[in-house]
Amino acid sequence: MAGKLMHACVYDGSVSGVVGSDVAGEVVEVGSGVKKFKPGDKVVAILRLIAGGGLSEYGVANEKLTVSRPPEVSAAEGSGLPIAGLTAHMALTQYAGLNLDGTGPQKNILVTAASGGVGQYAVQLAKLGGAHVTATCGARNIDLVKSLGADDVLDYKSPDGAALKSPSGRKYDAVVHCATGVSWSVFKPNLSDKGVVIDLTPGAAAMWTCVVNKVTCSGKRHRLGRAEEAWSKCIDGHATGKIIVEP
Structure with a gap:
């Protein structure tokens, strides 16, 4: 929030x-x-x-x-900006090993829930670093995520989106995972030999998988009087971008 x-x-x-x-x-x-x-x-x-x-x-x-x-x-x-932007920045630079100045080999990066607060920053920062970016989001936000610079955008409810398959056919060097409900079995076949998953919404199953597999781990604005409504929308998990509360 x-x-x-x-x-x-x-x-x-x-x-x-x-x-x-x-x-x-x-x-x-x-x-x-x-x-x-x-x-x-x-x-x-x-x-x-x-x-x-x-x-x-x-x-x-x-x-x-x-x-x-x-x-x-x-x-x-x-x-x-602060929490969402810094989270995306840390995920890409400290865990995915991406140089934001574009130096180094090009990385193939997947961002899930790319229309959300962290996801939108992750897409833009990854492109700033010269990465090839595949992103998932809901059908209504595909054009938005494309406008942020994503090379390939998948509807997460489509067969390819659910399977997280890159249209480029390349394996992912890193996944900035901002969604929930995706099992390790979906990530595993899509990762490169040294690919990592940075899970920003880990549950108990994800934490256990992390240990076992050694995986590294809205445009809408609401008035202060509608803070409860804004919070409910945030908890719902389908907000586009960051939810802003104004007096």
Whole structure:
């Protein structure tokens, strides 16, 4: 869930707890030890899950989890970036071994649930790194995912989509798996000899498979008063892109 933070208070405390909500907005007050920000600054931040506060008009952000927001990036756009964007970035660079400057051998990458929050970033970053990208999504989002740069897009309900077969015939060097309900038996025949699956939604079966097989592991915006509706849509698992909550 992402929230648009219209007003932020920034403090200089140490980072602790689990990362939670993405927010963006304008700083109205800073703690005495804050060095990087001042009132009026436009920022993007990640709030700690244990503290919460993303679905509100005001929130308190940690200086170490806050960055300046470029003037060309709106608060709504910025609030959808941190967790989804960083997750996609880490999956591709740290686990798939992709160089985003395009150097190194071309990789063949599969992104499942490519129309979702992480999936959309993964497709674009993979193309930035010069990879050949196959993506899966629902039929209604095929044109959207193609517009993000995917080379091949499969309806996940079609026979080839369900089997995760690349139209290019190539085996995947890495799979950024953002969907659920796909067994290892589907991935295995589609992977190259050193192919890896980065499972971003692992369940108990996936965790066990990881141990056994040594696998590495929306465009819609909702007003604050409709936060419950936005959350329900997020839980449903079929949202397109990131869900943004605005005051």
